Amino acid sequence: MTDTERNTLLPAGLSDILPEDAAFEAETVDRLISCFSMHGYQRVKPPLLEFEESLLSGVGVAVEPQTFRLMDPVSQRMMGMRADITPQISRIAQSRLVDAPRPLRLSYAGDVLRVRGSQLRPERQLTQVGAELIGSAAVEADAEIIVMAIRAIQSTGIEKLTVDLTMPRLVQLVLSRYGLSENNNQKLRQALDRKDAKAVSGLAGKAGHELRILLSATGVAHDGLKILKLAKWADDRAKEIERISCVVDLLTKNVPEIQLTIDPVEHRGFEYHTGIGFTIFSQDPAVEFAGGGRYRVKGVETEDGERATGVTLYIDSIMTALKRPEPNKRVYIPIGSPFSCIARLHDEGWITVSALQPVDDVDMAAQNQKCYYVYDGNELRHVKGLD
DSSP: OOHHHHHHOOOTTOOOOOHHHHHHHHHHHHHHHHHHHHTTOEEOOOOSEEEHHHHTSGGGGGGGGGOEEEEOTTTOOEEEEOSOSHHHHHHHHHTTTTTSOSSEEEEEEEEEEOSOOOSSOOOSEEEEEEEEEESOOOHHHHHHHHHHHHHHHHTTTOOOEEEEEEOHHHHHHHHHHTTOOGGGOHHHHHHHHHTOHHHHHHHHGGGHHHHHHHHHTOEEHHHHHHHHHHTOOOHHHHHHHHHHHHHHHHHHHHOTTSEEEEETTOOTTOTTOOSOEEEEEESSSOOEEEEEEEEEETTSSSTTOEEEEEEEEEHHHHHHHSOOOOOTTEEEEOTTOOHHHHHHHHHTTOEEEEOSSOOSOHHHHHHHTTOSEEEOSSSEEEOTTOO
C-alpha cells in the first residue's frame, strides 16, 4: 500500500459520496422533507453531539450500544455522537418545545453514526430523514404517519410498496397473563422470530395456545385480523388488536393501492416501541424503505411519558431503488460570455459550467465537464459527438 492509499483509506462502513450521487441524494432528501412540510411538519436540526445523559435517556436507551462516546474538552463531560435522531426529537419536545401546542409535528434530516453496521446494512454513517407526531393517542395519528411516509416515498418515483404492521406489546401482554416474562425467555423469543410454532408450544407452557394464534395470523392483514378476532381476546390484548384493525381500515381507505400485512409476534427493530410499529418495503425485491411506530416521550404528560409516533426513512435503500437522472441540463459557457445570459439560463433551470480560459476545442472541453450543450452565440446547441 502506498502512502497516498494509506492516507486516504477510510474506516469500515464509511465512504465518500461523489458529486453526481451527492447531488442526487440532496435532491431526494429535499423532496422527502418537502412532502413532510406539506403535511404541516416543521423541520428541526439537532446537533451531532450531546451530553450522553440526555442523548441516551428515554428512547435513547435502545441505541446506547451503537453510540460513539468521547470526552468534551471544554466541560470535561462525556458526550455521545447520535446513532439515531428520534431520541433528540424527544428531548426537544420535552424541553425547548414543552409548552408548544399539541399535537406537535416535527421533521428532520441529518447524518447518524453507529458503532457497528449490520449484515443487511453495513454502512455506519447513514442519512436519516424522518418525522415525529407528538402528543396524540389517536389511531388517526398512526395512520397519518404511515400514509405520509408512503406518499413521501412515492414522490421519488418508487411504487409497488407494502406495509408490514406489528404489535410489539402483544406477546408480552400474553406472557404476562400467564405469569411469564419475555425478557427471561430468550429461547422463546428466538422461536417466535423463527415462526417455529412447535418450539413455541414446548417453551411457552399455558401461553402456547395464544402465541400459536398470533403466529397463525402472520400474513395478509385482513386475513390475519379475521384469525385474531375469532379468538375473542380480553383486556389490553383486545385493545391492541382493535387498534391495529382501525389502522388497517384507515390505510385501506387512504392508500388502497398498498399491500398490507401484519406480524403480531415481530419485535426486532421495535425495541423501544410501545404500540403499533410498521415497516415499509418494496414488493419486489423486498427492500426496507422506512420504519417507525408508537413510543413514549419521557418526562412530560405522565410518569410514563407523552404519547408519540414517528417514522424514519432509510435514504440508502431509497437511493438504490432510484434511477439516476441524465445530466442533460448542463451547459458549457465559453469564456467571455455575458453574465446576463448565464443568469437567464439559471432562471430557465439550466446548470452552467463556465470556461476559465480560452480552449481550442470547445466541444471536447464541454464533454470533459460532462456538459450536453454549449452556449454558442446567444443560443444552445448539442455538444458534437453527443447528438
